[in-house]
Amino acid sequence: MSAGLSVRGLSAGYNGLVVVREASLDVAPGEVVTMLGPNGAGKTTTLLSIVGALRPMAGSITFDGEDITKKGTDAISRLGLVLVPDSRGIFFDLTVKEHFRLAVAKGDKDGLDAILDRFSALRPLLNRRAGLLSGGEQQMLALGKALVMKPKVLMIDEMSLGLAPLIVQSLMPIIRQAAEEDGMGVLLVEQHIEMALRFADRGVVLNRGEIRFEGPASELLANRDEVEASYLART
Numbered sequence: 001m002s003a004g005l006s007v008r009g010l011s012a013g014y015n016g017l018v019v020v021r022e023a024s025l026d027v028a029p030g031e032v033v034t035m036l037g038p039n040g041a042g043k044t045t046t047l048l049s050i051v052g053a054l055r056p057m058a059g060s061i062t063f064d065g066e067d068i069t070k071k072g073t074d075a076i077s078r079l080g081l082v083l084v085p086d087s088r089g090i091f092f093d094l095t096v097k098e099h100f101r102l103a104v105a106k107g108d109k110d111g112l113d114a115i116l117d118r119f120s121a122l123r124p125l126l127n128r129r130a131g132l133l134s135g136g137e138q139q140m141l142a143l144g145k146a147l148v149m150k151p152k153v154l155m156i157d158e159m160s161l162g163l164a165p166l167i168v169q170s171l172m173p174i175i176r177q178a179a180e181e182d183g184m185g186v187l188l189v190e191q192h193i194e195m196a197l198r199f200a201d202r203g204v205v206l207n208r209g210e211i212r213f214e215g216p217a218s219e220l221l222a223n224r225d226e227v228e229a230s231y232l233a234r235t
């Protein structure tokens with residue numbers, strides 16, 4: 001069986017209402033895939049189903065050859081499939097150091113120094129409460145905390161939410177570095193089409209719960225007009 005994440009025919013939703021319909025996608029080790037799509041397309045629902053926070057209605061999810069469709073969130077994160085949620089999963093009353101301590105308990109102690117080298121702006125802030133950090137610093141903490149867990153595949157929901165483009169552009173290379181050096185696969189949900197496609201290897205476009213496009217990021221970028229038009233598709 002193949003390494004990485006493989007989603008086949010995933011349908012998911014809430015209270016019996018289907019909002020993601022037969023979606024299939026793959027993330028190979030070291031590969032950066034971006035998932036694009038308008039508000040309400042079903043991007044977050046897809047991620048929540050993959051990590052076991054929402055029970056899929058149909059389909060299968062395989063991770064490193066293992067069927068994880070019915071596993072719970074803790075078991076899935078222990079296997080190395082980690083989600084940075086759009087809420088960033090940060091506790092405002094805990095300090096930066098305390099966040100890392102919690103994450104290190106699940107991961108690799110030696111890795112912490114390496115992570116702080118990558119997010120050097122967090123070093124002087126180790127004793128600050130997370131609620132007092134700027135939006136960009138909070139996102140660095142969310143990413144750093146996830147990377148300490150040495151994920152095999154990292155999924156990030158709307159990394160750029162509320163952040164200045166310059167800050168997002170400074171975070172992208174850190175993710176790329178982890179993909180290249182550690183062979184980490186990345187599934188990045190983004191609203192900014194062009195920025196995401198310039199960064200990713202491959203893209204999938206979701207609208208109204210269905211995958212409308214997928215292909216190499218360069219191809220989607222070259223057909224940007226069609227990609228944008230698919231955002232407006234009603235069927």
Ligand SMILES: Nc1ncnc2c1ncn2[C@@H]1O[C@H](COP(=O)(O)OP(=O)(O)OP(=O)(O)O)[C@@H](O)[C@H]1O
Nearest residue numbers: 014015019037038039040041042043044045046158
């Ligand atoms: N807890 C919930 N209960 C009922 N419906 C929900 C729930 N969460 C999301 N939905 C609905 O499911 C659909 C898909 O939502 P989802 O959050 O997956 O979209 P999204 O692509 O992540 O959008 P955005 O870009 O705004 O984050 C939407 O119509 C939304 O209203």
Ligand SMILES: [Mg+2]
Nearest residue numbers: 043044045086
């Ligand atoms: Mg969302």
